[in-house]
Amino acid sequence: MRTVSSLSSxxxxxxxxxxxxxxxxxxxxxxxxxKLPPSKMLGLDIKLPQWLKFEWVYMDYEGQxxxxxxxxxxxxFFAAVGFVAGYALQQFSYTVGALGVGSVVAALVCGIPxxxxxxHPLKWQPVVKEDEPAEGTxxxxxxxxxxxxxxxx
Amino acid sequence: xxxxxxxxxxxxxxxxxxxxxxxxLCFLTTVAKDYSxxxxxxxLTGRVNVAYVNGLGEVEESIITGDLEVDLTPLFDWNAKELxxxxxxxxxxxxxxxxxxxxxxxxxxIKRGESAKINQKKFAQEYRLLDDRKALKTNPNVTxxxxxxxxxxxxxxxxxxGRGSQSIAMPDTYSPLRPNKQRGAG
Amino acid sequence: MASMVLKLLGMDSMLDDFKRMNKRQVYYQVLxxxxxxxxxxxxxxxxxxxxxxxxxxxxxxxxxMEPAFFRGDLLFLTNHEAEPIKVGDIVVFKIEGxxxxxxxxxxxxxxxxxxxxxxxxxxxxxxxxxxxxxxxxQMWLQxxxxxxxxxxxxxxxxxVTIIMNDYPKVKYAVLVALAxxxxxxxxx
Numbered sequence: 001m002r003t004v005s006s007l008s009s010x011x012x013x014x015x016x017x018x019x020x021x022x023x024x025x026x027x028x029x030x031x032x033x034x035k036l037p038p039s040k041m042l043g044l045d046i047k048l049p050q051w052l053k054f055e056w057v058y059m060d061y062e063g064q065x066x067x068x069x070x071x072x073x074x075x076x077f078f079a080a081v082g083f084v085a086g087y088a089l090q091q092f093s094y095t096v097g098a099l100g101v102g103s104v105v106a107a108l109v110c111g112i113p114x115x116x117x118x119x120h121p122l123k124w125q126p127v128v129k130e131d132e133p134a135e136g137t138x139x140x141x142x143x144x145x146x147x148x149x150x151x152x153x
Numbered sequence: 154x155x156x157x158x159x160x161x162x163x164x165x166x167x168x169x170x171x172x173x174x175x176x177x178l179c180f181l182t183t184v185a186k187d188y189s190x191x192x193x194x195x196x197l198t199g200r201v202n203v204a205y206v207n208g209l210g211e212v213e214e215s216i217i218t219g220d221l222e223v224d225l226t227p228l229f230d231w232n233a234k235e236l237x238x239x240x241x242x243x244x245x246x247x248x249x250x251x252x253x254x255x256x257x258x259x260x261x262x263i264k265r266g267e268s269a270k271i272n273q274k275k276f277a278q279e280y281r282l283l284d285d286r287k288a289l290k291t292n293p294n295v296t297x298x299x300x301x302x303x304x305x306x307x308x309x310x311x312x313x314x315g316r317g318s319q320s321i322a323m324p325d326t327y328s329p330l331r332p333n334k335q336r337g338a339g
Numbered sequence: 340m341a342s343m344v345l346k347l348l349g350m351d352s353m354l355d356d357f358k359r360m361n362k363r364q365v366y367y368q369v370l371x372x373x374x375x376x377x378x379x380x381x382x383x384x385x386x387x388x389x390x391x392x393x394x395x396x397x398x399x400x401x402x403x404m405e406p407a408f409f410r411g412d413l414l415f416l417t418n419h420e421a422e423p424i425k426v427g428d429i430v431v432f433k434i435e436g437x438x439x440x441x442x443x444x445x446x447x448x449x450x451x452x453x454x455x456x457x458x459x460x461x462x463x464x465x466x467x468x469x470x471x472x473x474x475x476x477q478m479w480l481q482x483x484x485x486x487x488x489x490x491x492x493x494x495x496x497x498x499v500t501i502i503m504n505d506y507p508k509v510k511y512a513v514l515v516a517l518a519x520x521x522x523x524x525x526x527x
Contacts, residue, residue, distance in 0.1 A: 058155060058156060059155070064155065067160065068163070071160075071163070071164050071167065072167060075164070075167055075168055075171055076171065079171045079174075079175055082175070083175055083178065083179075086179070086231055087179075087182065087231065089231075090229075090230055090231040091231055092176075092179055092231045092232065092306050095175055095179070096172065096175075099168060099171060099172055099175065102168075103164060103165070103168040106164050106168075107161060107164050110160060110164065111157060111160045111161045111164060112157070113157065176493075208470070208476075208478045209478060234407075235406055235407055237407060237427075237444075237463065239426075239427055241426050241427065246451065246452075249451055249452045249453075250452065251450075251452025251453075252449075252450055252451045252452040253448070253449075253450040253452070254447075254448065254449050254450070255425065255426035255447065255448045256426070256446075256447045256448075257426055257427070257446050257447065262406065262407075262463065264406060280446060280447075280468075283447075284449075285449075286449075286451070300427050302407075302427060302429070302444075304407045304408075304492065305492065306494070307492065307493045307494060308491065308492065309490060309491050309492075310429065310489055310490060310491065310492055312425075312427055312428070
């Protein structure tokens with residue numbers, strides 16, 4: 001029985017729904033082993049909160065573009081402010097300090113993958129369900145997986 | 154840009170590039186600046202005597218003292234990290250018209266933030282003024298200049314000479330260089 | 340777990356380019372590498388000609404010129420003959436018989452007008468002049484000992500050279516990594 005919707009993540013082969021607790025109950029197919037999160041690979045079907053799963057480390061492409069533009073603008077802005085302040089007060093340490101602050105701000109705003117950078121996730125094609133096996137056509141691994149599937153049903 | 158490390162690496166690299174650019178711009182703002190200031194060197198007196206130095210043999214040694222006054226505060230723009238100030242004595246060796254001798258008598262390091270006013274009465278000569286070609290006695294013209302080296306945060310190292318100098322004529326006879334030393338014994 | 344870490348660092352596809360190369364591409368990579376090396380060499384030699392110095396860029400190795408120059412600072416040198424050495428100049432010189440150049444300041448200069456120039460140096464941070472550093476019996480330096488006079492200065496950049504001098508293993512590791520990267524990486 002499935003309790004998941006068809007919203008999928010580009011990084012994990014498993015279909016997930018965007019609620020805090022996720023349970024993936026479909027049987028583990030051989031073809032999906034490499035795309036599973038570590039909790040599944042280790043066989044621990046623990047309910048992990050959304051923020052602990054790996055996908056929060058990544059931004060989608062739109063988000064990356066925005067982040068790149070943003071950090072450049074932040075650092076340049078602080079650099080310009082620092083340059084003017086340093087020139088006016090004749091202290092170069094003010095300029096360097098302003099740039100340092102700008103770097104930290106840019107790292108916090110653009111380095112950390114905030115939710116606003118994940119607003120355009122990739123649209124993956126829906127997973128094609130494994131059809132009833134055509135005997136003798138597929139690799140041994142696949143037929144053994146299907147054998148397992150048959151058993152569980 | 155697809156994970157945290159790549160992004161932080163990009164941000165750090167960009168910051169360093171911008172820092173290099175800012176440093177260069179800072180250097181550009183001071184590239185044509187004239188670093189000379191008025192200096193007052195006054196009341197110079199000099200003494201000459203014979204000395205023996207290992208490796209040089211018999212040489213003439215001289216002690217010069219006087220008053221030195223200068224205010225170097227306007228030299229500390231935002232690209233100046235340190236000033237190395239030194240007092241030089243210049244003279245020509247007699248009978249060698251193209252000759253040229255320069256000796257540093259006294260130097261001082263002024264770091265950014267320290268007081269840049271120098272007011273030395275009877276400055277103490279820090280380095281021995283030795284001449285191995287007997288050029289000091291009766292030398293009519295030993296000129297004292299104050300020069301400084303501006304060490305920037307980054308950029309060109311400039312040397313500038315102070316405006317104002319003084320010359321003295323060295324005495325005709327040898328005399329003890331430090332006559333006051335004898336007084337303590339009595 | 341290791342593959343997860345590599346994935347996090349974005350390094351899991353590094354060797355894929357290499358596996359796909361054939362002989363022509365290997366030649367191309369080697370030629371590319373040669374181009375990079377020869378460009379660097381050309382720039383260095385060009386600088387040597389323009390500045391007339393055998394070592395136009397040096398890294399300050401000792402603390403004898405503090406607080407002006409610290410270990411790891413970069414100095415740009417020129418050594419034009421038309422420009423005479425003056426007292427107060429920061430000169431980089433080599434003592435006969437020793438490889439390591441020294442960065443100190445000229446303290447005294449005697450020019451007898453006939454082309455014989457001799458001078459004495461001292462480091463800002465040293466108490467005494469450099470006579471103790473010169474070769475035994477040598478009392479003065481001559482212009483031929485001078486590698487160049489410092490005209491420009493950039494702080495901190497030479498720290499890389501200092502680290503590689505102090506820890507030779509780092510030097511070999513960096514060279515191997517650089518060579519590997521240039522030879523294996525392809526502009527896709």
